[in-house]
Amino acid sequence: MELKWKGKYSKNKKPNPATKKIGKNGLPKPLEAKCFQCKKKFLINYVVFSKGYGKKNNWEYWTNPKSWDPEFWKDKEARKKDKKICGTCLSELFYDKERFWETIKDPRRRNKLRGYVYTGIIE
Ligand SMILES: [Zn+2]
Numbered sequence: 001m002e003l004k005w006k007g008k009y010s011k012n013k014k015p016n017p018a019t020k021k022i023g024k025n026g027l028p029k030p031l032e033a034k035c036f037q038c039k040k041k042f043l044i045n046y047v048v049f050s051k052g053y054g055k056k057n058n059w060e061y062w063t064n065p066k067s068w069d070p071e072f073w074k075d076k077e078a079r080k081k082d083k084k085i086c087g088t089c090l091s092e093l094f095y096d097k098e099r100f101w102e103t104i105k106d107p108r109r110r111n112k113l114r115g116y117v118y119t120g121i122i123e
Pocket residue numbers: 035036037038039040085086087088089090
């Protein structure tokens with residue numbers, strides 16, 4: 001019975017002030033995620049210019065060719081299947097060349113990961 005009002009909220013999509021995930025700086029709070037590789041918890045920051053959470057910790061982003069399509073990220077089922085990977089595991093993957101070439105097929109994504117590691121975005 002108590003669940004009834006929750007359903008109401010999710011239907012009309014009005015944000016519930018009690019669960020609003022806005023931090024002190026007025027931006028959505030970092031998202032807590034768990035790495036599927038090392039099982040450690042880490043935070044995914046909100047990226048202002050892309051008006052959403054960064055995709056670099058999404059496994060599908062690196063491995064799924066469909067992830068170039070913004071529609072892909074609107075697909076609930078696709079998002080459900082997505083796994084999260086932390087920066088440490090991503091950089092480990094990058095330095096493990098054989099696995100890197102094996103896992104990330106898209107050259108543009110390879111370049112991107114290389115850039116992220118070299119500029120320290122992923123440490
Ligand atoms: Zn990890």
